[in-house]
Amino acid sequence: MPAILEFAELVRTFGGLRAVDGATFEVGSGSITGLIGPNGAGKTTLFNCATGALRPDSGRIVFEGGRLDRKPPHRIAREGLVRTFQTARPLTRLSVRENVMLAGRDQPGERLTGWFFHSKAARRREELVRKRADELLALVRLDSHADAYAGTLSGGQRKLLDLARALMVEPKLVLLDEPMAGVSPPLRVELLNHIVALRAGGVTFLIVEHDLDFVMQVADVVVVMNEGRVIARGSPDDVRRDERVVDAYLGKRHEAVAS
Secondary structure, eight states: OOOOEEEEEEEEEETEEOOOOEEEEEEEEEEEEEEEESSSSSSSHHHHHTTTTTSEEEEEEETTTETTTTHHHHHHHHHHEHHHHHOOOOOOOOHHHHHHHOOOOOOGGGGGGHHHHHHHHHHHHHHHHHHHHHHHHHHTOOOGTTSSBBGGOOOOHHHHHHHHHTTTTTOOOEEEETTTTTTTHHHHHHHHHHHHHHHHHHHHEEOOOOOOHHHHOOOEEHHHHHHHHEEEEEEEHHHHHOOHHHHHHTTTHHHHOOO
16 A cells, blocks of 8 residues: 555653654555554654644655654644544534534634625535534434433543544544543444444544454554654454564563463
């Protein structure tokens, strides 16, 4: 698969700590790529660099052939790369539907001049945005909660809302940060099925997740980070058997300790 996203010798430091230390790998277009590693491996920092929340100290991030590493978050999202967060961040005093509608693109009503001079066009666009939001809420099975305040949703439902809001941007690539954390078993199955179906529809995913069973089940390719570096990349079966991966999670003397 051709690469849609490339990290090349990416470095991000915090004082004397090299949180990302020369990370290099690619995400294939139309793939589901899992990004795993122990706590502190640099996975979320890498996500923050990719989406413009942090600027890397050096290296390159390339999305569809263009550099991303000096662009602001809103420009990156417009180009089709969006993310969710480990802890979902809904606007709790808005309805579930309104949370999704806010992510809609090209809304003339956001600008006073657009609303005043083109009020009919603005209203038509708002109707289309509302219709698309309702379609996405039905997709993630939150349509029955559309008029409820987002603050009334459970943790797992908030993750589904986060996904619907990301999809509202019509992304080409979605970065999911621990989508299974705090999600009940039934909702985990639904979320997994949504991800697989969306990939079949052309959306690419890069997923940070500590649930290794989920990653090995859903990912085409697994990338493993430890101490800011990429230490392994390959199929789920290859990564399972890689001694460097076992050492990263269990320590280099795991066999001796176990014995």
